[in-house]
């Protein structure tokens with residue numbers, strides 16, 4: 001429901017929880033359009049499948065329902081897997097969903113905050129059923145983190161490429177010096 005709300009602004013409340021879905025979502029931008037590939041994971045994924053998703057993803061949305069403790073515990077299990085495989089510095093957001101149902105809350109606000117702290121990421125209280133704004137705000141934040149990570153990655157790659165060029169030049173210089181000194185001693 002969260003992904004479809006984000007992509008279409010509409011609320012559709014009935015999905016097969018055991019079906020994995022892959023969506024493409026284009027975000028128009030004045031400079032370059034960005035296309036997000038979003039996997040809505042299935043509830044019955046095997047451990048291997050989950051690990052593959054963790055390897056594949058550039059960013060992660062951890063959604064739980066505030067009315068369902070087991071959904072929170074499941075999000076915590078996935079958080080442990082993510083941190084173990086990829087560390088804590090991965091773009092992520094935590095979504096405490098179903099905030100229209102506060103009267104039947106089963107997961108406290110501080111539990112949600114703890115999860116977000118462990119992922120070093122922000123938490124958003126939303127109701128997918130009630131509206132689009134909370135959903136888009138959370139996804140905008142994730143996209144900002146993804147872009148930041150992308151820029152960091154590009155500049156690191158540029159530094160590595162620059163270092164490689166420098167070390168090639170250094171080898172060349174050394175070789176050149178040797179050759180010069182050898183030819184110098186030949187003539188003396």
Ligand SMILES: Nc1nc2c(ncn2[C@@H]2O[C@H](COP(=O)(O)OP(=O)(O)OP(=O)(O)O)[C@@H](O)[C@H]2O)c(=O)[nH]1
Pocket residue numbers: 001002012013014015016017043097098099100101126127128129130
């Ligand atoms: N009241 C309320 N119901 C919601 C909200 N978001 C989703 N639901 C309902 O919660 C159920 C599960 O939503 P899904 O989007 O299918 O969530 P899921 O995690 O893929 O599926 P489950 O594992 O079945 O919870 C559906 O019946 C939705 O209509 C919300 O913000 N408020």
